[in-house]
Amino acid sequence: MRGWKAVTITLFAASEPTQPPVRGGAKVQRNGMTMTASTDVREEHQYQNPVRPEILPMSDNPYEDFRYFYRDGMPLRPAPKRRVKRPGWSKLRHNLFDRWHTVADAWEGYDSFQTKLLDDHMWQTDETGSKLAEAFKRDGAEKSRADFEQALNSGIDTVADPSPELVEFFAEVDNIPEWIDLEAAERGRIAYYNVTPSAELLSIGFAYWATTMEDRTSAATGETAMFEIESFTRIIETVKFFVDLGKKGVFDRFSDGLKAAVRVRLLHAQANRGLEKLWGPEHYNEFGRPIGSSFLVSGEGWFALMPIGVDEFFGRPHTGEEWDDVAMYWAWVLHLMGAEERLIPKTGDEMRKMTDFIYANGGYSSDYHVRVATALMGILEDLDPKMPGQVLGALSLIIGDEDTKFMVKGSRFEGTPYLHWKIAFLLKAKSEAAIYRLLDKLPGAQAKKAKKAGDGKPPWSDVFQQIEDYVAEKAPDVKAEYKLHDTSKEGLR
Secondary structure (H helix, E strand, C coil): CCCCCCCCCCCCCCCCCCCCCCCCCCEEEECCEEEECCCCCCHHHCCCCCCCCCECCCCCCHHHHCCCCCCCCCCECCCCCCCCCCCCCHHHHHHHHCCCCCCCCCHHHCCCHHHHHHHHHHHCCCHHHHHHHHHHHHHCHHHHHHHHHHHHHHCHHHCCCCCHHHHHHHHHHCCCCCCCCHHHHHHHHHHHHCCCHHHHHHHHHHHHHHHHHCHHHHHHHHHHCHHHHCHHHHHHHHHHHHHHHCCCCCCCCCCHHHHHHHHHHHHHHHHHHHHHHHHHHHHHHHHCCCCCHHHHHCHHHHHHHHHHHHHHHHCCCCCHHHHHHHHHHHHHHHHHCCCCHHHCCCCHHHHHHHHHHHHHCCCCCCCCHHHHHHHHHHHHHHHCCCHHHHHHHHHHHHHCHHHHHHHHCCCCCCCCCCHHHHHHHHHHHHHHHHHHHHHHCCCCHHHHHHHHCCCCCCCCHHHHHHHHHHHHHHCCCCCCCCCCCCCCCCCCC
8 A cells, every 4th residue: 555655643742730739628418418528638548459449529610620640548529521422432442452351332341449539630731741840831831941951961960950840741751660660661662663564554643533522622722723833843743753753772761752741741731731721621521631641651542552462453462461561661651751650551451441431421522523633634635646545444444434434524525435455455454464373473572573663663663754755845044942842822821
């Protein structure tokens, strides 16, 4: 399928705004009496049963009652309004996970502590990143950015008179938790690096589909309008981010991949800070944070899980250890991007079940659906007029025709023919899966994978080169610096 030259990925357009914890808390009904669940005094909750945690009743005004940071032992907040009566994205979830666990088609099937914690953390954000975004606004973007880049590139000790927020931020960056097994993470990088070309391409296409379909993400992406106003910058930054994460030596403190993850963390915090101010209490009361902590960790499902999940769907299985290693690789990424340890999946099983739940909550887009779909598919069309049909055809194999068509419903791409591309991609993907499955069984297979993972061309390298060439022609001044929200309407609010 030579026509599919390049497809780009979408990161979350926004992440976490800065909010100080509120004192008091949500009102709880007990024995006919109304009391307050304190956010400061937590002793009565420190022995909460993780199997059946206490869940607060839904507040009439979550903006007032739920705007605090969870601490271990506190009762959990209920999920914001469900976007669908039944778990969504059903065909996708069954295609990916039926081999591993029972996929629920009713909300009653998602009743673990993990799912309840994910519900709770739709109301909160990257606390440390939020503080730094606020400091950028307080101290000015020019000085704050210079200090940030100095700390990132040379260490916090080289910064003259750093802000307390910058010191706290880099204390997290510079201290990788002991529970992160970097040897396992490197094996995960190697496994991630060695997926089939079809899995790589379809995973990129999925990121387009999910950005359009997931209601909170499409709303944040549509509001910032980054794919329209700063499309070239957004494209090249996103693809470069993933290429840098796949490079050998990525776990070194001053690697390109580590620095990219940290820059994206700040970009997310800046955007989300502004989005919450832009949207106000009404949006918060309905959706929670523009993109809360739960949706930050969902990136593991969007990007880490999809390539190996797609491989399996087309006939190339992976071992439980490979799944665990990929989970650990992405756990390291999520830590750098500000995810909380309690939310980060540490095994393949946790990663699959979390992703199943995140996908189930995806909903069916926001009011920005047509705007986002038009912008994203328009980018593909600019790269190659055939590409919208190619992407839709590949997506339909794993998403299903109904949800594939819904992605472009109402846009000028509605009705794009894709059946012939669907058949062509199916044949290509199954053939590659069969070949790779055979190669996996040959003597020395792991050594060959490790060698390939060190060749300097990680996943999406070819895509990145094509995007670089395209941007160099159309917008030669554009660079991947991850500074879009230093001076955007969101960053300046």
